Amino acid sequence: MNKIARALLLPVLLFTLVFTLAAVTVAQAQGPVTSPEQFFGFRMGADRKIARWDKLTEYYELLEKQSAGKVKVVDMGPTEMGNRFLLVIVTSAANHKTLEQLRQNTLKLSDPRGLTEAEARKIAAASKPMVCMTMSMHATEIGGAQMAPELVYDLVTRQDEETRRILDNVVFLLVPSFNPDGQIMVTDYYNEYLGTEYEAGSLPWLYHKYVGHDNNRDALTMNMKESQYVGRILFTEWKPQAYFDFHHMGSYGARMYFPPYAEPIRPFADPLVWTESAWYGGQMANKASEAGLSGVMNNGQYSGWGHFGFHWITPFHNIAGMLSEAASARLATPLYIDPSQLTGRSRNQQNPREPQMNFPDPWPGGWWRLRDIVDRQKVGAWALLDCMARNAETILWDTYVKARRQTERGAKGKPAAYAISANQHDPLALDKLVNALLGQGIEVMRSAKGFAASNGVLYPAGSYYVSLAQPKMGLIRYLLGETHYPENEWTRQQDGTPIRPYDMGQDVLAEFMGIKVDPLDEAFEADFTKVAAPIRRPGTVEKGAAGYLIDGRLNDAFKALNLLFDRGVTVRRADASDGAVRAGDFLLPASAPSDVLAEVARTTGVDIRPLRAEPGAAHELKRLRIGMYQRYRGGNMDEGWTRWIFEQFGFQYKSVLDAEIKKGNLRANYDVFIFADDSTSVITGEPAPPRPGSPSRARFESVPDTTPPEYRSGIGADGVAAIKEFVRAGGTLVTLGGATDFAISKLGLPVRNVVQGLSTKEFFCPGSTLRVTIDNTHPLAYGMPAEGLVLFHYSPAFDVIATDFNHRNDIVVRYAERDVERSGWLNGEKYIAGKTAMASIGYGDGRVVLIGFRTQNRAQTLGTYKFLFNALVTPPPIARTDR
Numbered sequence: 001m002n003k004i005a006r007a008l009l010l011p012v013l014l015f016t017l018v019f020t021l022a023a024v025t026v027a028q029a030q031g032p033v034t035s036p037e038q039f040f041g042f043r044m045g046a047d048r049k050i051a052r053w054d055k056l057t058e059y060y061e062l063l064e065k066q067s068a069g070k071v072k073v074v075d076m077g078p079t080e081m082g083n084r085f086l087l088v089i090v091t092s093a094a095n096h097k098t099l100e101q102l103r104q105n106t107l108k109l110s111d112p113r114g115l116t117e118a119e120a121r122k123i124a125a126a127s128k129p130m131v132c133m134t135m136s137m138h139a140t141e142i143g144g145a146q147m148a149p150e151l152v153y154d155l156v157t158r159q160d161e162e163t164r165r166i167l168d169n170v171v172f173l174l175v176p177s178f179n180p181d182g183q184i185m186v187t188d189y190y191n192e193y194l195g196t197e198y199e200a201g202s203l204p205w206l207y208h209k210y211v212g213h214d215n216n217r218d219a220l221t222m223n224m225k226e227s228q229y230v231g232r233i234l235f236t237e238w239k240p241q242a243y244f245d246f247h248h249m250g251s252y253g254a255r256m257y258f259p260p261y262a263e264p265i266r267p268f269a270d271p272l273v274w275t276e277s278a279w280y281g282g283q284m285a286n287k288a289s290e291a292g293l294s295g296v297m298n299n300g301q302y303s304g305w306g307h308f309g310f311h312w313i314t315p316f317h318n319i320a321g322m323l324s325e326a327a328s329a330r331l332a333t334p335l336y337i338d339p340s341q342l343t344g345r346s347r348n349q350q351n352p353r354e355p356q357m358n359f360p361d362p363w364p365g366g367w368w369r370l371r372d373i374v375d376r377q378k379v380g381a382w383a384l385l386d387c388m389a390r391n392a393e394t395i396l397w398d399t400y401v402k403a404r405r406q407t408e409r410g411a412k413g414k415p416a417a418y419a420i421s422a423n424q425h426d427p428l429a430l431d432k433l434v435n436a437l438l439g440q441g442i443e444v445m446r447s448a449k450g451f452a453a454s455n456g457v458l459y460p461a462g463s464y465y466v467s468l469a470q471p472k473m474g475l476i477r478y479l480l481g482e483t484h485y486p487e488n489e490w491t492r493q494q495d496g497t498p499i500r501p502y503d504m505g506q507d508v509l510a511e512f513m514g515i516k517v518d519p520l521d522e523a524f525e526a527d528f529t530k531v532a533a534p535i536r537r538p539g540t541v542e543k544g545a546a547g548y549l550i551d552g553r554l555n556d557a558f559k560a561l562n563l564l565f566d567r568g569v570t571v572r573r574a575d576a577s578d579g580a581v582r583a584g585d586f587l588l589p590a591s592a593p594s595d596v597l598a599e600v601a602r603t604t605g606v607d608i609r610p611l612r613a614e615p616g617a618a619h620e621l622k623r624l625r626i627g628m629y630q631r632y633r634g635g636n637m638d639e640g641w642t643r644w645i646f647e648q649f650g651f652q653y654k655s656v657l658d659a660e661i662k663k664g665n666l667r668a669n670y671d672v673f674i675f676a677d678d679s680t681s682v683i684t685g686e687p688a689p690p691r692p693g694s695p696s697r698a699r700f701e702s703v704p705d706t707t708p709p710e711y712r713s714g715i716g717a718d719g720v721a722a723i724k725e726f727v728r729a730g731g732t733l734v735t736l737g738g739a740t741d742f743a744i745s746k747l748g749l750p751v752r753n754v755v756q757g758l759s760t761k762e763f764f765c766p767g768s769t770l771r772v773t774i775d776n777t778h779p780l781a782y783g784m785p786a787e788g789l790v791l792f793h794y795s796p797a798f799d800v801i802a803t804d805f806n807h808r809n810d811i812v813v814r815y816a817e818r819d820v821e822r823s824g825w826l827n828g829e830k831y832i833a834g835k836t837a838m839a840s841i842g843y844g845d846g847r848v849v850l851i852g853f854r855t856q857n858r859a860q861t862l863g864t865y866k867f868l869f870n871a872l873v874t875p876p877p878i879a880r881t882d883r
Helices: 003-030 036-040 053-066 093-097 099-110 117-125 143-157 161-169 180-193 212-219 225-237 271-290 310-317 370-390 392-412 427-439 473-480 556-566 594-604 637-648 658-663 680-684 716-728 739-747 862-870
Strands: 071-078 084-090 130-135 171-175 242-249 256-258 262-265 296-298 320-327 335-337 366-368 417-420 445-447 464-467 518-520 528-530 547-550 572-574 586-588 609-611 618-620 626-629 653-656 672-675 732-736 751-753 768-774 787-792 798-800 809-815 821-823 836-843 846-851
Touching: 036 053, 036 143, 053 071, 053 084, 053 143, 053 180, 071 225, 084 143, 084 225, 093 099, 093 161, 099 117, 099 392, 117 392, 130 143, 130 225, 130 370, 143 161, 143 171, 143 242, 143 370, 161 370, 171 225, 212 225, 212 310, 212 637, 225 310, 225 427, 242 271, 242 310, 242 370, 256 271, 256 370, 271 296, 271 310, 271 320, 271 370, 271 392, 310 320, 310 473, 320 370, 370 392, 392 473, 417 427, 417 473, 427 464, 427 473, 427 862, 547 556, 556 586, 556 594, 572 586, 626 637, 637 653, 658 716, 672 739, 680 716, 680 739, 716 732, 716 739, 716 836, 716 846, 732 739, 739 751, 739 846, 751 836, 787 862, 798 836
Parallel strands: 130 171, 130 242, 242 320, 256 296, 626 653, 626 672, 672 732, 732 846
Antiparallel strands: 071 084, 084 171, 256 320, 335 366, 417 464, 417 518, 445 464, 445 528, 547 586, 547 609, 572 618, 751 798, 768 787, 768 809, 768 821, 809 836, 836 846
16 A cells, blocks of 8 residues: 555544544443333234333333433423323434424524515524424324334434434424323234234224314314424424324235325415425335335325314424324234235225235235334434434425515415404303414414505404414415315216215304304404413403393303302293393393302303393203213214313213113213214114125124224114103203214104215215304304304205194204305205204203214304304293194
């Protein structure tokens, strides 16, 4: 070797020596790190093994101690059932030391209003891209929560260049379980029946205290504590550049779905969020192929226009929101699949046994295990981290570009802003809408004096102004503006048959909440103040000569009513409008204790106003005894949401299982009985009619039933008889959504579902707000406006059939005669125009309330809560004598 060669080689050798010594020093400083297999006693994803949440939290805290500063565990607070909710932050020790500054930098790039381009470049150069990943939101989709400990362990212990680059260049925000309560339920139930004939059977109840699978749909309003924690990470406190949500899907198609989404996508997001997701997803699929993991599909199955769950709402926060979906095993029990059984088809995939452009390497069939899921999920997670680490500069600059361009689009487009008057039917619902917008990180302005808008309308003091000249302009349009699902080749088959959207046709929160919002084509300046914190009205109390009055138009009036019941205060309800009193207002005596009223006003935000004179007609209220059907068979999300709403508004209720119903004599214990949205077959326990081309599993006698006998739910013939007896004896039966069919068919009501039996080509309406007229003189519609919007989501609509006893039946809500759709997708308007949406049907001495639309859907449709609430309070005496 000549002198020149030696001279050139010497710096390389010195660098290698220094780098090696540094790596050894880091490894020595870090010390031994306990592997998941050492800690849990099995490899993650091992057959018939599931790590439980309490042990998972212990392990992350152990890694925090052993990681030499690379891991920080943040306890964000209790879950709905009191378990711990964790955020695990993984990055280099150096990044952890400047983590707050890195977070602030990201927030500045995410909303660069006021920054020059030079300032933005300087901030980007001093920043690190951030990614949030959430595991096992749906608790039976166990792979993510089992994979994550191994992922973090590898990041902490691997010393290769790729790992160092990830730790140095990326801040990883890991939510190791989005649903700790469900993780515990599923693990415990699985272990209870492990090794028995019921092994790997479905959890009989909801895998969340209230909402089960709907926890993903809670991103819109973030009612659940777990949603609030993740919302803070994504929307306000961290605003990562990417979000990756880990799920499972059915067992008989592709083995793994990675981004991007299939068509259609929603407009009004910056194009970069879609190209980024395609970029990241391509890396995931490529790395899976490198690792020899077959059965991976991307650009398929899951459309870009879905419900505004966490991974579908994030693109409108300028975050590359993505999900992965792994084919399910039987929890931790392997599932054997013959290749001929791989028949599942989806968007952009015709045959899971044949290769295609977005699915080049089909899985050959055989045993499918939890470890197979863990392997594919881990490759996807690592690929995303690696891609972000290798391209940090581009990703950070694009954070600024997306936010700037969306702000510019909002400023130039129409509408340019939305005005929201303080004069709303339910002003406290307006507060809740504004608070929901704040929770999404949307800037909302308020006028203390009122303003004249560019549309020529005068808005009173306390009104709001939401400009679209801000980074989340697309999100604002969807939450506040009229929205229509696209009609094109991606949404209809060649013969015109609609292709079912993924859940909803729109997510216009203002319409759900009954709040009137005005689009403004031109922005303008006024004396606005930014709303800096959630609105909490204190409520006021003022006494009148005849006592006190509570406005019956307020949802929170019912919370006040229940608090007054708790304190023994007498309450009446007005039955006719009379001067300052409206039908449905709540009336309190002058003797009501002032301290109690002050507490109620403070708690609810309700103004307790003076009652100047006695109204002409009113009746006394008593607290009704409320029962609600609760079943097994995986539980009922609509029932869970209803329980949560009742608890928020102070309604006392009891969950009633099959055995109690079958015993009969329900009238002795209940005045009102509720069936939440459900199918008749599930309520009764009868075999469900098979779907076309898919015979009912109940026909296969050789297939074991993995549900223990005590959880095989259904009220049966005895339960049906008991419900009939309850209503005949004077009870009120309230049926919601699909459960109206149970009442109609099993109680023999003179009602017909006018859309039953129609093909989707004839009639189709997913998640849409429809116009209705309301008889607000009827006690079931007290406090409602004469016209309004309801949420129709594959709902029934009715004809009340003429009989000699029509006087016993009341039509409370009807669909408009024309132009029925406000937002969403309504195919076949003629079938429901003018038809009944809600009715009260006399039955013996009682009544059956049929509410076809989604009156309390996912605790978001505040504008129609009162239809349900009115059924839960004492009605006025029946004037009709002919029974």
